Amino acid sequence: AQTLSYLKIQTSLLQRQLKQSPCDYQQSLEISEEIQSVLSAAYVQLRELLSTFRLTIKSALLVESLQVLVEELASQYPQQIELTTDIANDMVEANKQIHIIQIVREAIINALKHADCDKISIRCVGDAEQITIEVADNGLQGSKLKHLDEHYGLQIMQERAERLNGKICFEQSPSGGVLVKLSVPRKTQ
Structure with a gap:
């Protein structure tokens, strides 16, 4: 617009x-x-x-969808993108998975376009209560993080996290870049 x-x-x-x-x-x-x-x-x-918008989940396959996303973006950009995960596909309801994938996609795209980085790491971990997904880059923008109201993409990520009853935060990564951390309640059995 x-x-x-x-x-x-x-x-x-x-x-x-x-x-x-x-x-x-x-x-x-x-x-x-x-x-x-x-x-x-x-x-x-x-x-x-x-x-x-074409991205849809045909079944509850969060991990596979994240792998496809990483492969798709890695084929389009020169930066190294790696995914490590110990979560299972059934840890989050299928209707919530699309929001998680979109948040991860936005975080990766932001790093690819704005971080001046050569490596992006996505780490997914889960426990009995929640899953946490971290997207971190090794760029130089971590010290220049903007407030949510100054960046439309970050606002959308925040709104998606709220729909998931989760939390999202934007911090400086250990390598000096940006770390996007999403925590979402695990599906109740």
């Missing part, structure tokens, strides 16, 4: 520029190139969103 609003403003600016100074080719070309660049970026974001 922000990108489309920006493009609308830039298009209005270009139209005004062409009406006022049709001979100022260079400035019109610069505005046009900026619009093209932002459109290309928006197209990439839209493709990622569509991939996310």
